[in-house]
Amino acid sequence: MLPKRSKKIWKIGLVKKRINNLNELLPFSQLQALLQRGDITCQDIVEQCLHNITQGAHLNAFLRVYAEEAKQNATSIDQKCRESSPLPLTGLIVGLKDLLCYQDHPVQAASKILEGFISQFSATAVQRLVAKDAIVIGHQNCDQFGMGSSNENSAFGPVRNALDATRVAGGSSGGSAVAVQAHMCHVSLGTDTGGSVRQPAAFCGLVGLKPTYGRISRHGLIAYASSFDTIGILAQDVQACATVLETIAGPDAFDGTVSQRPVPTYTKLLSLHGKVKVAYLPTTLTHAALQPSIRKKTQAALDKLRQDGHQVEAVDFSLLAYALPAYYVLVNAEASSNLARFDGVRYGYRNAEGTAVADMYRKTRTQGFGQEVQRRILTGTFVLSADYYDAWYIKAQKVRRLIKEQLEVILADYDFIVLPTTPTTAFKIGEYTQDPLSMYLADLYTVIASLAGVPAISIPNGTDSQGLPIGLQAIAPAFGEAKLLAFSNYFAALVKDA
Numbered sequence: 240m241l242p243k244r245s246k247k248i249w250k251i252g253l254v255k256k257r258i259n260n261l262n263e264l265l266p267f268s269q270l271q272a273l274l275q276r277g278d279i280t281c282q283d284i285v286e287q288c289l290h291n292i293t294q295g296a297h298l299n300a301f302l303r304v305y306a307e308e309a310k311q312n313a314t315s316i317d318q319k320c321r322e323s324s325p326l327p328l329t330g331l332i333v334g335l336k337d338l339l340c341y342q343d344h345p346v347q348a349a350s351k352i353l354e355g356f357i358s359q360f361s362a363t364a365v366q367r368l369v370a371k372d373a374i375v376i377g378h379q380n381c382d383q384f385g386m387g388s389s390n391e392n393s394a395f396g397p398v399r400n401a402l403d404a405t406r407v408a409g410g411s412s413g414g415s416a417v418a419v420q421a422h423m424c425h426v427s428l429g430t431d432t433g434g435s436v437r438q439p440a441a442f443c444g445l446v447g448l449k450p451t452y453g454r455i456s457r458h459g460l461i462a463y464a465s466s467f468d469t470i471g472i473l474a475q476d477v478q479a480c481a482t483v484l485e486t487i488a489g490p491d492a493f494d495g496t497v498s499q500r501p502v503p504t505y506t507k508l509l510s511l512h513g514k515v516k517v518a519y520l521p522t523t524l525t526h527a528a529l530q531p532s533i534r535k536k537t538q539a540a541l542d543k544l545r546q547d548g549h550q551v552e553a554v555d556f557s558l559l560a561y562a563l564p565a566y567y568v569l570v571n572a573e574a575s576s577n578l579a580r581f582d583g584v585r586y587g588y589r590n591a592e593g594t595a596v597a598d599m600y601r602k603t604r605t606q607g608f609g610q611e612v613q614r615r616i617l618t619g620t621f622v623l624s625a626d627y628y629d630a631w632y633i634k635a636q637k638v639r640r641l642i643k644e645q646l647e648v649i650l651a652d653y654d655f656i657v658l659p660t661t662p663t664t665a666f667k668i669g670e671y672t673q674d675p676l677s678m679y680l681a682d683l684y685t686v687i688a689s690l691a692g693v694p695a696i697s698i699p700n701g702t703d704s705q706g707l708p709i710g711l712q713a714i715a716p717a718f719g720e721a722k723l724l725a726f727s728n729y730f731a732a733l734v735k736d737a
Contacts, residue, residue, distance in 0.1 A: 281313035328371035352607030362459020380414030409439030434685025436471030441660035441710025452692035456491035464573035481505035568635035575619030660710030
């Protein structure tokens with residue numbers, strides 16, 4: 240039996256249908272039209288999302304839900320709407336990965352080490368959304384400090400895929416992906432260091448955007464690997480991604496690495512004009528780890544593009560085998576440095592049994608950090624040590640530069656590079672937890688764009704024989720988000736009409 244307000248929402252068409260007792264929300268662009276006509280209120284939308292969060296609690300997508308605060312904010316925004324026109328993001332319900340600071344709210348990086356920490360400020364991206372009347376509904380589960388490809392490394396348990404609760408959601412932004420997948424919010428802000436937005440987007444059948452490094456301020460993002468970390472967007476459709484990106488991107492006095500380039504109005508540039516030139520990398524389609532159904536769907540997508548008049552050509556990329564090891568050497572080295580600040584002295588968890596400072600440090604970090612975080616810190620410390628710095632870290636930096644240069648050469652001649660997002664569809668929970676190398680292989684196709692710092696997006700590309708989503712990844716030149724979003728919007732319609 241639906242509550243009284245829910246019956247009203249059914250009547251006006253806010254909910255398209257119900258799946259597993261979850262209310263499937265309309266796209267945000269359609270909700271805005273209803274808001275402007277006064278057919279619904281922000282309170283209605285918040286209540287529907289809270290209903291879905293409650294019904295989907297077993298998925299473990301949220302660590303903290305700010306229900307009363309969201310209702311109060313909705314009431315305040317509804318009052319503003321009665322007095323003036325809604326803002327562009329009025330009624331947008333947003334979830335935050337537990338790596339993004341939100342003033343006066345806890346943030347833990349899904350780790351015990353930050354237990355009890357309350358943020359004193361909001362991340363720039365979060366503040367910009369709130370300023371446009373978006374409503375933050377809670378913090379979402381993730382792999383600790385963004386370290387993982389399955390969301391099984393959280394101190395609060397794994398996130399479960401809403402399509403099949405025995406399977407992973409992808410990582411590290413798994414909670415952010417499932418929250419959108421299960422209609423608990425319209426969009427989520429995740430983070431993408433080596434694929435942590437794109438991979439869960441592929442596993443959950445969503446659009447997942449990693450912008451150019453420096454396009455969005457990292458102020459207020461708990462650092463994992465500072466030269467890779469990028470705030471990304473997870474949404475049901477490309478238009479929602481574009482709407483959020485044009486709000487949160489741009490210069491920020493608090494981040495010296497953010498670009499000063501003007502931010503295009505992405506929502507007005509979603510039409511693809513003319514034919515494009517697309518490169519694909521044959522080595523990505525012949526790799527032994529690639530699931531046959533994903534190979535077939537990727538080849539079919541390339542065929543659709545050819546049939547629609549686009550130029551699609553194979554391009555040699557000889558560095559694929561070096562991308563993954565170079566990535567893990569570099570990010571672990573940066574993690575070793577960044578996570579040194581979590582020592583139990585200034586904030587967060589502290590072991591009370593240590594008899595000396597060094598003993599307290601050791602016990603705090605051993606008990607506060609999860610196994611995978613410890614593994615990456617130790618690996619990073621090793622490659623930065625005097626005996627191995629040149630042999631590992633410097634060589635990995637050289638490989639990174641070569642990959643960046645080779646991608647720039649390709650993207651100087653082609654509009655996009657198209658490849659699979661992941662080598663497999665969502666795997667079973669626990670399938671790779673005892674095999675870290677197989678787990679790292681899940682990042683095989685996403686780390687290329689991360690090493691080069693260029694924008695990439697995962698777009699739904701059908702399903703495998705078990706009905707599990709498959710993602711297609713497109714990579715564009717640096718700061719080419721406008722054309723990348725237009726291409727993604729076009730491709731989503733192409734697949735839908737097929």
